[in-house]
Amino acid sequence: MARITKSPEDRKEEFLETAMTLFDENGYEHTTVDMIVNRMGVAKGLFYHYFKSKEDLLDIIVDRLIVQTKEGIDSVAGKKELSCLRRMRELFDAISRMRRNSYALIDFFHEERNRQIHHAIESQVMKSLVPAFEEIIRAGIKEGIFDTKYPRETAIAFLSSTSYTGHLMKGKSDPKEIRRYMRFLQDYSEKVFGAKPGTLSFYMEYTEEAIKTIDKMKPKNGGS
Amino acid sequence: MARITKSPEDRKEEFLETAMTLFDENGYEHTTVDMIVNRMGVAKGLFYHYFKSKEDLLDIIVDRLIVQTKEGIDSVAGKKELSCLRRMRELFDAISRMRRNSYALIDFFHEERNRQIHHAIESQVMKSLVPAFEEIIRAGIKEGIFDTKYPRETAIAFLSSTSYTGHLMKGKSDPKEIRRYMRFLQDYSEKVFGAKPGTLSFYMEYTEEAIKTIDKMKPKNGGS
Amino acid sequence: MARITKSPEDRKEEFLETAMTLFDENGYEHTTVDMIVNRMGVAKGLFYHYFKSKEDLLDIIVDRLIVQTKEGIDSVAGKKELSCLRRMRELFDAISRMRRNSYALIDFFHEERNRQIHHAIESQVMKSLVPAFEEIIRAGIKEGIFDTKYPRETAIAFLSSTSYTGHLMKGKSDPKEIRRYMRFLQDYSEKVFGAKPGTLSFYMEYTEEAIKTIDKMKPKNGGS
């Protein structure tokens, strides 16, 4: 009825946000253009005013997520003046923050809810996250607190296992379980990075925040 | 035109094989019943002579893969008279063999090419693979060659990272890269399981076979 | 498995019976050839050994019902030596018996569960039932117990209303309701035929039988 005209930027943004939410909820394939415009309360035609096609929209979203991810990661990676532990923690924070922005990307390593996203992301993420993490590991080796001959592979394997185990944790809300998991993660990390026990004690500090983060991830199926 | 009548078992098998191949190539959603029957050169109706629906077909495939997986894993898990290293190796062999049977399941930890498969498989695999692996780790601890306080979590994290890194290796055919990866894997495993360096030397023996396996995985995009 | 070879007549009969039952349960359109052969436990091909097509089967069934109906009616109509009341009663009995044979035909006036049956039957039934009833009315007029200028139309209207109201009664099993209905029917009939009150007292005798008949009609949805 009421024809509300927004600025093009805002509208586009609104489309992007709505689509991301719906992609998260249903996956790309199972999200229809109708669902998007209905949730926004606008007409179908408007969608094609802003995007060439549904895939165009996807591309834009993926590009965005990649850029955001890269920025987040690079901002941490660049701080070479910080200690490797500090940078590691900030990297985890960055990843954690990314999660809030988008599930699609966060679960980059696992959630292949839709192949198309996956492909684009995988290569991109591997090009920024892994090198950044690798660099931190190398820094740690130089600092003498880490010890491994395979910094790159360790980065990959570690990111992979934490991402997956984190995935498993998503359903859990019992703080006890989470704390046990974090303690394990510290142990596991120290072994993998070749660090002395206790080196990565910041994990436990990180735990509480993680609990909250995980908490916020849950309310996923609460839509109408 | 030419009316070729096969035995129902063969035909059903043919459907299953064809469908699995196509699901691998395009995912469940993007594989149409038409694609399946066309590739087989039979009429559409025949599909519904053998399966109640497309989803029925999927269920059968998933069930099969799960059963095969379970059988492979359980056959290894049961051999408690063997040393933990021997069983570990046999478990890897079993997993490797599963890969040949089906990508869908192999990538159980990652490929969520289709959610429906993923869900069914994840729980099933977690119920058989992880406990089996956990048990082996516990056996290793008793034997005094492993040392970790978190056998279960280690099992999960380890399977997850190897599965994923293996996933990354799929594209690679350079034996050098593969050997480097396997050397890393040995190192990583020894750290994670709390084993002395050299304990898991069987990895390198395993490498050659893995190279062949990975080789066979490649011809994937040879379709239309 | 066991290949049971029956005489062609028996088999055909079995098909006819099974089909009639299923047509009653689901209607012609919603009864598939598969349903018929499955219920009989024979192969699909056998159906086409006995019938040219599904419609061929229907034609045969309809023809049969019509012949049976005619025979039943004519056997009553022919007994011109009996009193009109006696013949009327026998006609009702005949109709009632027909009901047991087949719902499709019984409800000839109403149940147009399938058009094709309806058409064939309507003309046929009108050609035998109505004239037979008309003749009885005329006999009643001659006997001096009925009085109407429109024997044929009265026959049609009467058969129509009783058939329909009977249709409504099907669901009812309360004897009280049924008896009230029968009392009304007597009253209604006497008026319509121009008979003195009490003339058609045989209705009430007929009631108990009707109750049983109706009782047997009910278990219709008790299938698997």
Place this chain on the structure above:
Amino acid sequence: MARITKSPEDRKEEFLETAMTLFDENGYEHTTVDMIVNRMGVAKGLFYHYFKSKEDLLDIIVDRLIVQTKEGIDSVAGKKELSCLRRMRELFDAISRMRRNSYALIDFFHEERNRQIHHAIESQVMKSLVPAFEEIIRAGIKEGIFDTKYPRETAIAFLSSTSYTGHLMKGKSDPKEIRRYMRFLQDYSEKVFGAKPGTLSFYMEYTEEAIKTIDKMKPKNGGS
């Protein structure tokens, strides 16, 4: 090709009209969505722009017919200030008008061209038409021109027989036959309602209109 955009109301109406016509011609089951859109000269998708499913369309049609029927009947039933004869006549007019709107409903008592329609309608019609007619009969009894102990049953039986005999008349166009039929109907009605001969003389006035009505009903089988 030519993209003609109509107002949604008109389009929906057009769908409804076209569908009703086709349902009348072929029955619900044998009317395909393709037939509807082809007759309208629009694309298939448009159908689903206006209706959730074919059954949704049916529901809407049935609801409409029921509402129209009810309204027609209730408008007559409410006029309690009029004489019972006047109301009876108006009720017949209302029924007659309904016929023009829809065969499906008109033949409410008989046409079970499709069970789904039948069920919904039967109960609805029974809930409005029968009570309305019953009430008129009771009014007639009070006025002293009718006499029966079973107003409700008489209403049912009468409506049933007239509806059916009317159904039979459909094919007839010979005014002589029709007039004879109407004369019979008057006689029959007077008997059934317990009225004195001549009471329902309005029937004959009604006849001419009925002839026209029946005339319009005929062109039915002019399809493929």
Place this chain on the structure above:
DNA sequence: CATGAATGAGTATTCATTCAT
């Protein structure tokens, strides 16, 4: 007489996309 594998035309439904207003 009997089997059941195989056929293929038909049917409802979905959904990205276009376009006149």
Place this chain on the structure above:
DNA sequence: TATGAATGAATACTCATTCAT
């Protein structure tokens, strides 16, 4: 910028019928 009616290709599934064995 905004609307939503209109398009049409694609897709899963049904079922009467055929035919080699």
